[in-house]
Amino acid sequence: MQTTSSSADTDVQADNLRRAAIDKSVKGPVLFLFLNGAFWLMASTILGVLAALKLFAPSFLGDCPVLQYGRLQPTHLNALVYGWGVQAGLGVMLWIMARRSGQELKSGKSVLYVAGIFWNVAVTLGLLSILFGGSTSIEWLEMPKWVWPIMLAAFLCFAWPMTTMFARAFRPEGFMVSTWYILGACFWFPWIFVTANVALHCLPGLGALGAGVNAWYVHAVIMLFFAPVAIGSAYYFIPKITGQPIASSQLAQMGFWALACLGGWTGMQHYMGGPLPAWMPAIGSLASVLLLVPVGVVGLNHHLTTLGKHHLVASSPTLRFTFLGALFYPISGVILALISNFTTGPTLQFTNAWYGFQIVAVYGFFSMSVFGAIYYIVPRLTGCEWLSVRLIRNHFWFSTYGIATIVITSLVAGVQQGGDLNHPEMWDQDFYQLVMNTQPYIIARAVAWGLITWSNIWFLVHLMLMVAGLGRRSSAPTLLHHGHDESSLPHGAHA
Amino acid sequence: MSNFRTFILALTASFGFPWLCLIIIPAIKYQALTPVAYDKDKDGVEGYYPPAPINRQGQLTYAREGCAQCHTQMIRPTQLSLDGWHKGWGQDQEARPTTPVRSNTLLDYLGEPYAFLGVQRLGPDLTNYGWRASSRQEMHVMLYAPRQRHEWSNMPAFKNLYEVRLAQGPKSELALKLSKPFAPEAGYEVVPTPEAEALVDYLLSLKKDNPIPGITAAAVKK
Numbered sequence: 001m002q003t004t005s006s007s008a009d010t011d012v013q014a015d016n017l018r019r020a021a022i023d024k025s026v027k028g029p030v031l032f033l034f035l036n037g038a039f040w041l042m043a044s045t046i047l048g049v050l051a052a053l054k055l056f057a058p059s060f061l062g063d064c065p066v067l068q069y070g071r072l073q074p075t076h077l078n079a080l081v082y083g084w085g086v087q088a089g090l091g092v093m094l095w096i097m098a099r100r101s102g103q104e105l106k107s108g109k110s111v112l113y114v115a116g117i118f119w120n121v122a123v124t125l126g127l128l129s130i131l132f133g134g135s136t137s138i139e140w141l142e143m144p145k146w147v148w149p150i151m152l153a154a155f156l157c158f159a160w161p162m163t164t165m166f167a168r169a170f171r172p173e174g175f176m177v178s179t180w181y182i183l184g185a186c187f188w189f190p191w192i193f194v195t196a197n198v199a200l201h202c203l204p205g206l207g208a209l210g211a212g213v214n215a216w217y218v219h220a221v222i223m224l225f226f227a228p229v230a231i232g233s234a235y236y237f238i239p240k241i242t243g244q245p246i247a248s249s250q251l252a253q254m255g256f257w258a259l260a261c262l263g264g265w266t267g268m269q270h271y272m273g274g275p276l277p278a279w280m281p282a283i284g285s286l287a288s289v290l291l292l293v294p295v296g297v298v299g300l301n302h303h304l305t306t307l308g309k310h311h312l313v314a315s316s317p318t319l320r321f322t323f324l325g326a327l328f329y330p331i332s333g334v335i336l337a338l339i340s341n342f343t344t345g346p347t348l349q350f351t352n353a354w355y356g357f358q359i360v361a362v363y364g365f366f367s368m369s370v371f372g373a374i375y376y377i378v379p380r381l382t383g384c385e386w387l388s389v390r391l392i393r394n395h396f397w398f399s400t401y402g403i404a405t406i407v408i409t410s411l412v413a414g415v416q417q418g419g420d421l422n423h424p425e426m427w428d429q430d431f432y433q434l435v436m437n438t439q440p441y442i443i444a445r446a447v448a449w450g451l452i453t454w455s456n457i458w459f460l461v462h463l464m465l466m467v468a469g470l471g472r473r474s475s476a477p478t479l480l481h482h483g484h485d486e487s488s489l490p491h492g493a494h495a
Numbered sequence: 496m497s498n499f500r501t502f503i504l505a506l507t508a509s510f511g512f513p514w515l516c517l518i519i520i521p522a523i524k525y526q527a528l529t530p531v532a533y534d535k536d537k538d539g540v541e542g543y544y545p546p547a548p549i550n551r552q553g554q555l556t557y558a559r560e561g562c563a564q565c566h567t568q569m570i571r572p573t574q575l576s577l578d579g580w581h582k583g584w585g586q587d588q589e590a591r592p593t594t595p596v597r598s599n600t601l602l603d604y605l606g607e608p609y610a611f612l613g614v615q616r617l618g619p620d621l622t623n624y625g626w627r628a629s630s631r632q633e634m635h636v637m638l639y640a641p642r643q644r645h646e647w648s649n650m651p652a653f654k655n656l657y658e659v660r661l662a663q664g665p666k667s668e669l670a671l672k673l674s675k676p677f678a679p680e681a682g683y684e685v686v687p688t689p690e691a692e693a694l695v696d697y698l699l700s701l702k703k704d705n706p707i708p709g710i711t712a713a714a715v716k717k
Contacts, residue, residue: 055617057643058651063675065655088691137558137611170499180502187506195514199522205608208601209525213518214609221633224510260506264513271612273571275599287513313690346575350567420616428582428590438617459530485554 019100019380025104026094029112029158029382031467033091034050034374037426038460040083045453047076050444056439071105071352074142075130076360081140081221082151083361086189087116089229089483090158090374094183095381096236097162100179101169102230110272115157122150138210140218145201146394152193159186161176176254181232184260188224192217200393205270208275213440216267217286222293222361226330226453230369231255234326237372238305241312247304251297258294262287269340272349288340295333302326315481317392318376324400325369332361352441353414360407368399372458378463384471386478393463393480398455405448512582528605531708544585544708547678548606553697557611567613568622568701572598585704586626595624596704603703618650625702634695635687640677640714656691659683 051072053060061067098105105112126143129135134144141148166183168177196217200210239246246252268276269284306313306323313323335357339348348354375392379385386392420426420434464469472478498566530543557563570578570585573595578584585669587595599622604610628634636643639657641650662684671686679685687695 040689055649063652065560065653068560068651068653070651073564074561097515113568129544133559135559135561136609137561137612138609142561181618184506184570186505188510190519191514199518200609204608205523206525206535207607208599208610208612209521211612213522216517257505257509260509265517268517268666271569273575273598273612274569274612275601277521279603280521282521283517299668334555342575349576350613352615354615406498417616424577427577427580430645431617432645432647434617437645452702466524476684495602 019099020466022098022102022104023095023110023215023380024104026098027104029116029223030091030095030377031381032113032116033087034378035095035463035467036116037088037091038072038077038083038456038463040087040123042456042460043451044076044079044084045449045456047072047079048449049446049453051076052449053440056442056446061344065133067325071131071133072162073422074135074137074139075127077140078130079123079127080362082143082200083120083127085226085366086155087119087123087369088374089185089226090155091158092233092370092377093162093229094158094232095377096373097165097182100176101165105165105323107159108157111157112161118150119154120149122154122404136201138214140221141196141200141214145197148193148197148201150409152197154410155190155193159190162186176255177246178232178236180256181228181235182265184256185228185232186224188228189221194223199433201290208271211271211274212268212276212280215270216284218358219267219270219288220264222323222358223259225349226296226362227259227263227332230325230366231259231329233369233373234329236320237318237322237376238302238326240295240376241322241414242306242308242309244305244445247301247307251301255294255298255301258297259291259435263296263358263401266291266336266340269345270349270354272342275467283421284342285342285345292333292337295330299326315479316387317396317478318372320396320480321368321372321375323372324396325365325367325372327404328360328365328368332357335360335407338411339414347418348414349418350416350421351414351419352410352411352438356407356410356414359403359410364403364407370401371395374463378466379471382466382469382471384466384469385476387462387465387480391458391478392478393464395459397454398451402448402452404457405451406445409441409444409448416441442481519568525601528602529606531602534708535707538706538708541586544705545602545605545703546705547553547700548611549700550693550697551608553693553695554607555692557697558609560599560651563613564610565613565615565650566616566621567621568610568620568703569612570596570598570620570622570704581620583610583627584620585623587626587703591713598709600707601704602707603705621680621698621703622703625645625699626700631695631699635691636671636673638691638694639685640673643674643677653691656688656694657685658688659685 050067052071054067054069056073058069066334082260126147129144130142134142135142163186166179171421198204199213206213235246237254265287266284268280272281272282272285312319314320338344339353340359375386387400416437419435426433516689530545532543533540535541572581579595581596582590638653640652641648659679661684662682666684667686669686672687
C-alpha cells in the first residue's frame, strides 16, 4: 500500500520536473515574444484612438502628413496584426506545442532570439515606412515590399522547431487537437504570406485580380492563422482548467478539417459585384457561410467541455479570457456570414462593418484567447504569480466592453452607411448625410479604443513586472474570486 | 490520420486545392489578357478596350496617402446596389441618365499593377472621376483645402503636396485660388508640387466606363 502511494508521488514529482524542464527550455523566446507583442498591442490601440479621431476631425493635430487617416489606419491595423497578433501567437504556439508534445526545445534558442529581433525590427521599419510615405495601400500588406522576406524568414525560424516537436510526438492512435491546429497555423501562414506577397509585389501586376488576392489574403490569415491559434489554445486550456476531457473528439476532428477545407476559399466575396469573374465572389460567399458549420461545431464542443464548470470562469483568469475568446469565435463567424452573403453583404460592403469584422476576429476572438494563454503561461515561466487581481480584472472588463463597443458600433454604423449609400433618395446627394450619420459611431470607437489602451498599458506594466521576476512568490495562483470554490480547481490546473 | 505524412498531405491538399483554383490558375491566366480591339461595324467605335492606361506616377501618390481607405473605385451592378444610378458617377453628368453606369470588368483595370478597389466608401466613388472632374484648379483646391468647398468634409488636407512660396512678380497662374481661412499670408501663394500634378493627372485618367466590345458598345454609341 505504502509503496504504491510513494511511487505515485514520485510519478507526480517526475511529471512536474519534466514540465519544469520544458518550461525552462522555451522560457526566453516565449517571454520575448509576449513582451514585444504587448508593447505593439499598446502601440496599436493608441494608433486606433488617433485614427478614429482623425477620421472624425481631419485637422486634429494639424495637417501633418504623417498622421493623416490614410496612413494612420493601416499602421494601426498592421501593428495589431504583425506586431501583436502573429508575435504573441507564436509565443503561445511554441509553449503549447512544447508542453503538449512533451518535448524540450533542444537547441537553436539563439536562432529564435535573432529571429524575434529581426521580426520586430522589420515590423518597426515597415510601420515607420507607412507613416512616412511608403505605404503600398494593399490591405494588411501596406508595409514596403522589402519587409516581407525578413518576416517570412523569422516566422520559419519559429515554425521549424514546432514542426519537429510535433513530428516527434505524433502518435497515430492519439488525437491531439490543440497541436493539430497549431501545426496548421505554422504550416498555412507562410504559405499564404508567400503567395500574397509574391503575387502582389513580385509579379508584373494583377490589376483587379490583385485586389481579389489581397482580400483572400486577409481572410485566409484570419481563418487559417488567427483562428487556429486561438482555437488550439482554447482546446488546450479549457480541458486543463476545468479538468474535463474535450467533450467529443469527432466534433473536434470535424471542426478542424472543415476549417482547413473551407478557409482557403474565403475572401473574394469582399469585392462582390466587382470586376472579378463572378464565380470567385460566389464561391467566397458560399465558403464563408458554410464556415458557420465548423464554427458552430467548435463552439458546441467548447460549450460541452465547460458544462458544469462555469463557476471556474469567474475565478480563473485564464479560463475567463479563454471562455470569452471562444465565445467570440461563433460571433466572428456570424459577422463574417453577414458581410459575405449576397443579401446583406452588398449593404455592408465598403462600410465600417468590415472594420468591425477585422477587430472582432483579431481582437475579440484571437487576442482574448491569447490573453487567457498568457495569464497561464507567464507564471510558469517566471516562477512567480501575477501581482494583482485588480489589474487582471481591469484588463478583462475594459477589453470586453471596449471590444463589444467597437464591434457593435461598427456593425450598426455599417448598416447605417450601407443604407444611406443605397437609399434611392441619395442618388443626387453629396456625402453630407453620410459623414454626419457616421460621426457618432466614430466618436464611440475613439472612446472605446481609449478604454482598451488604458487596460493595455496596465497589462504591459503587469507583464513587465512578471518578466522582471517581481511577481508574487506564492504556490497559489492568482484567482479572481477567492471563495468556497477555490479548492475545487482541479489539480491539473496548477501544473 | 494514420501517420505524420498523411496528416501533412491532408493539410496540403485541403488548402492547396483552393490555392490553386482561386489564386494560381487565375493569376497565370491573367498574364495572357491583352486589350481587345473594337469592331468598327458592330461597336461603332475604333481603337482598343481599355483605351489608355491610368497615370501610374499619380497612382503611387494615391497609394502612399492611403486614399483607398475612404474612396472606392468599383461600380457595382444594379441588382446589388444603386451605384450605377448615382448622379455623376459615370460619363453622363446630367441628372437621371437613361441607363445606369455599367459595373466594372477585369479588363477595365488592365495595365494597373494593383487596382485600388477600396476599403471603405467614406467619400464618393472615384471609378469614373475623370468625367466628373471640373478643372485642375478646383481639384487642387479640393486636395489642399477640402473644407473650402464643403465645410463638413471629413477629407484630410494634403498640404504636403503643395508648396507655399513667396509670390514674386505676377502671381503664378498655377497658384491656388483660396478664400479666407485657407489662403496663405499676403504676398505668398500656394502652388502644386509635381506630385500633386501627378495625382491630379491620375484622377483625371480614371474613366472606367468605356463601352465593352460586343456588349455595351453598340448601345451607347452616339
